[in-house]
Amino acid sequence: MNENLKSLFSTLRKLADALGVLFFVVAFGGFIVQVFMRYVMNRPLAWTEEFVMIAFIWAVFWAAAFMVRIKEHVSFDVLYDVLSDNGRRAFAIFAMAAMLIAFGLLIPHTWDYLTFLTRKNSPVMRLPMEWIYGCYLIFLVSFSGQGLHRLFGLMGRNWRHHI
Numbered sequence: 001m002n003e004n005l006k007s008l009f010s011t012l013r014k015l016a017d018a019l020g021v022l023f024f025v026v027a028f029g030g031f032i033v034q035v036f037m038r039y040v041m042n043r044p045l046a047w048t049e050e051f052v053m054i055a056f057i058w059a060v061f062w063a064a065a066f067m068v069r070i071k072e073h074v075s076f077d078v079l080y081d082v083l084s085d086n087g088r089r090a091f092a093i094f095a096m097a098a099m100l101i102a103f104g105l106l107i108p109h110t111w112d113y114l115t116f117l118t119r120k121n122s123p124v125m126r127l128p129m130e131w132i133y134g135c136y137l138i139f140l141v142s143f144s145g146q147g148l149h150r151l152f153g154l155m156g157r158n159w160r161h162h163i
Helices: 003-040 047-067 078-082 085-119 129-154
Strands: none
Touching: 003 047, 047 129, 078 085, 085 129
């Protein structure tokens, strides 16, 4: 990979990390406002609960899509750890292929559901529901891209790097 492309990916990763942190900070800030208004001012705000929920949903799916590398996600590696390198490679290829098939099946159905949600808005803030849950489609597409990259890497010459 040339240096310009590495620099671009590094910049994009930093931007994705900054956005993920922003989603979490916004969720936490909304939570603090909610607690303060409810318990200190005794004047609960209707929008804060929905706001915190939306920000938290985006923080979780954004982090899973862009901030946590595919090999760092939670996995059941009891069997994986006792296998040889070739066994790990085969297991990883199978897992990536199964994930890509599952996500490939999920993407069009998620799109259909988000299209259905265009008719609905959130109850309090009146935000379009497809904006709120659109992060799931972003997660599916991004994670599928990472899975494809890992799958091709596992089938390449430097496959040990992708284990």
